[in-house]
Amino acid sequence: MTKQVWFVTGASKGLGLALVKKLITAGHQVAATSRNVQELTKAAAAPPDRFLALGMDLTNEKNIAQAIKQTVDRFGRIDVVVNNAGYGLVGGLEELSDAETRANFETNVFGALNVIRQVLPQLRKQQSGHIFNIASIGGFTGGFPGFGIYCATKFAMHGFSEALAVEAKPFGIKVTVVSPGYFRTNFLESSSLRVPAKPMEEYKLVREMQSLHENNYNGNQMGDPDKAAKVMMEVATRQDAPVHLFLGADAYDMAAKQIDTIQKELAALKDLATATAFN
Numbered sequence: 001m002t003k004q005v006w007f008v009t010g011a012s013k014g015l016g017l018a019l020v021k022k023l024i025t026a027g028h029q030v031a032a033t034s035r036n037v038q039e040l041t042k043a044a045a046a047p048p049d050r051f052l053a054l055g056m057d058l059t060n061e062k063n064i065a066q067a068i069k070q071t072v073d074r075f076g077r078i079d080v081v082v083n084n085a086g087y088g089l090v091g092g093l094e095e096l097s098d099a100e101t102r103a104n105f106e107t108n109v110f111g112a113l114n115v116i117r118q119v120l121p122q123l124r125k126q127q128s129g130h131i132f133n134i135a136s137i138g139g140f141t142g143g144f145p146g147f148g149i150y151c152a153t154k155f156a157m158h159g160f161s162e163a164l165a166v167e168a169k170p171f172g173i174k175v176t177v178v179s180p181g182y183f184r185t186n187f188l189e190s191s192s193l194r195v196p197a198k199p200m201e202e203y204k205l206v207r208e209m210q211s212l213h214e215n216n217y218n219g220n221q222m223g224d225p226d227k228a229a230k231v232m233m234e235v236a237t238r239q240d241a242p243v244h245l246f247l248g249a250d251a252y253d254m255a256a257k258q259i260d261t262i263q264k265e266l267a268a269l270k271d272l273a274t275a276t277a278f279n
Contacts, residue, residue: 004236005075007068009033009058009115010085012040015134015183018225019082020044022233024051031071031078033085058085058111064118077126080236081119083112084134086153090146090210091196092203100196101149108153113160123173130174130236133161137179137251141258146206154179165243174241178232179255181248183223223248 006023010016011032023030024046033056034040041053052074054067071078086108089100112133123129138147139154161177168175195210228247235241246255 002237003027003029004079005029005031005071005077006080006082007031007033007071007078007119008082008084009056009111012036012043014084015180015225015228016082016084017043019084019229019232020046020051022226022229026233029075031067031075033067058107058114061114061118064114068119068122072122078119078122078129080130080132081115081123082132082134082232083115083157084132085111086134088147088193089150089195090193090206090213091149092146092200092206093148095196095198095200095203095206096149097197100194104149104194105153105156108150109156109160112157116164120168120173123168124171127172129168129172130176130241131161131164131168132232132236132245133157133175133177135161135177135179137181137246137248137254139177140179140246141254144209146203146209162243176235176241176243176245178245178247179251180228181223181246181251181254182221183225183228183248184221222250 006019006028008016008020008023008030009032011020012034016032020030020032021044024044027050029050030046031052031054032040032044033054035055035057037053037055044051044053052071054070056067057063068078087104089096089104091100116131119129119131123131135154135157136151138144138151139156139158142148142151142155144151158177158179161175165175193214199207231245231247235245246252
């Protein structure tokens with residue numbers, strides 16, 4: 001495998017940390033970001049000649065630009081960007097305040113866009129690069145009560161990733177939106193999964209879904225983050241890298257079910273819904 005320079009956000013835990021460790025072991029050079037540099041440095045336990053730990057605020061474009069410059073100054077280029085930073089939010093649409101909703105979009109959507117905006121000049125200059133945007137299967141099928149806002153942030157990632165894939169192609173830049181299923185990380189723990197400040201007792205279904213994820217799914221997810229990291233590393237070597245990468249058997253099953261549902265709905269209303277042209 002050709003040695004590459006990777007820039008990974010949200011790298012102090014979960015899938016991001018698993019990816020960083022795999023990359024270092026494989027001999028790649030990695031710049032990784034986190035809100036807590038000490039935690040990241042300790043968790044990665046990587047040699048300084050191949051690893052650069054950066055404190056970065058996703059909401060501050062100057063801060064992001066500085067992190068990208070530090071990466072290029074240290075390693076000479078950036079080959080792969082992984083927009084992994086983000087957090088989960090569980091709560092009914094009526095329960096979640098405007099501030100709680102906007103905060104989730106600020107990190108999951110606008111944070112990724114800030115990184116993309118700041119790194120593209122470097123990738124265009126190189127006439128090469130690969131951007132991985134870590135979304136979720138919840139960005140392809142949104143039927144998860146209590147996860148509507150989180151799913152909306154990940155649907156947004158799907159949308160701008162598809163557009164970016166077309167926009168960036170003339171510059172030799174590839175884009176892949178990654179849709180993982182359930183992987184055994186800290187995503188369902190309180191450090192990564194936020195809940196409404198003012199829950200409403202009427203939303204029993206939402207509380208049941210919240211409890212199911214926090215108490216039943218957490219720690220029992222079938223997905224191995226190390227194997228997910230290996231898949232991404234393999235995809236990064238391919239000239240024909242896909243725009244959509246579904247990760248995990250559960251993600252494949254849910255995607256297939258969603259596609260089947262849409263196909264049935266298209267067929268059921270085709271005659272009615274397409275009879276809209278001027279006569």
